[in-house]
Amino acid sequence: MKIAVISSHTKSLFSFRMDMMKDFIKHGHSVIALGHESESEWTSKFEIHGIRYKQIFVDRNGLNPLDDLKMYKELKRFMKEEKPDKIFVYHAKTIIYASLAAKANGIKEVYPLVAGLGSIFRGHGIKNYVVKTILKIYYRLAFQASKKVFFQNNDDISVLVNYGLLPTEKVLLINGSGVNLDEFKPEPLPDKPAFLFIGRLLKDKGIMEYLKACKTVKQEYPEVRCMLVGPYDSNPSALQPEELEEYINQGIVEYYGEQQDVRPFLKQCSIFVLPSYHEGIPKAVLEAMAVSRAIITTDAPGCRETVIDGDNGYLVPIKDVNTLVEKMKYLINNKNVVEKMANRSLDIAKDKFDVKQVNKSIMEGMELL
Structure with missing residues (x-):
């Protein structure tokens, strides 16, 4: 199978998802990673691990709808050209627009990871309220287009389920991103605190x-x-x-x-x-x-x-x-x-x-x- 792993932050694909992508490959699947940084800088770094890399436009923190439309169109084009069998996606904007782009292309095997809800869902003020209201609408649409949704803690599950943004039967709880125990090994404590x-x-x-x-x-x-x-x-x-x-x-x-x-x-x-x-x-x-x-x-x-x-x-x-x-x-x-x-x-x-x-x-x- 061809699996697309999509993030709004290229470096996080390396630091948080590389072990997962390697396991996908070990089980006979091909992987395409999508992030916001240039292909000239990152393609060779992914190729070492047998992973293709493609750059997508992402404005992680911006609120410009034209930028978001550009991102959606790029993801929609990617889905049409590559036709991935399954999509693993994380970060709010990429979850939203990748899920909607997949739906537009008839791809049903979409698996978002909500790795923390961020400050929007727990912040205050008028601007925060408006952004949260819009984000809730988009999340509901994204989760409707998803097969399952991964979470890392029960607090986030409760917030989104109580808002009515997804049914409990779509929820899957995992223990974070995990840690590679072959790379991070116990070390003796230093002499001083x-x-x-x-x-x-x-x-x-x-x-x-x-x-x-x-x-x-x-x-x-x-x-x-x-x-x-x-x-x-x-x-x-x-x-x-x-x-x-x-x-x-x-x-x-x-x-x-x-x-x-x-x-x-x-x-x-x-x-x-x-x-x-x-x-x-x-x-x-x-x-x-x-x-x-x-x-x-x-x-x-x-x-x-x-x-x-x-x-x-x-x-x-x-x-x-x-x-x-x-x-x-x-x-x-x-x-x-x-x-x-x-x-x-x-x-x-x-x-x-x-x-x-x-x-x-x-x-x-x-x-x-």
């Missing part, structure tokens, strides 16, 4: 809470390291360079920018911190668990799926810097607890989040096995 945040520098990821907490912690424990890895972003909630600069200049955080391989940084930390407001299931947390690290994250959709509070880490309230600081200080002073939590993280990663098991669930849901 060190914290690490990995993710896009978005305020919805809790980046400001992390920075403020690090500032407070460093006042009492100046020797403790607070590391930060991740790119700036075009999202409206993105952190601006000048906002981060003061924390770098004061020696509060060590900023390493975007990294293709995060394992060297996971090796240097003892506690991984992600105070996000909402996720699907955060892959960075899964990778930290596989490396055997204690976790501090929020009691928020997607995040709470990764931590048993007090077992492999702590769940703190959203936007609660004081509680975050409290847990960071406690782990600084209790290395034995960090060691126990790190071991439990590894156990949970093996039992629940092994990418091989996640990919098996996806292929079963897509009727590929």
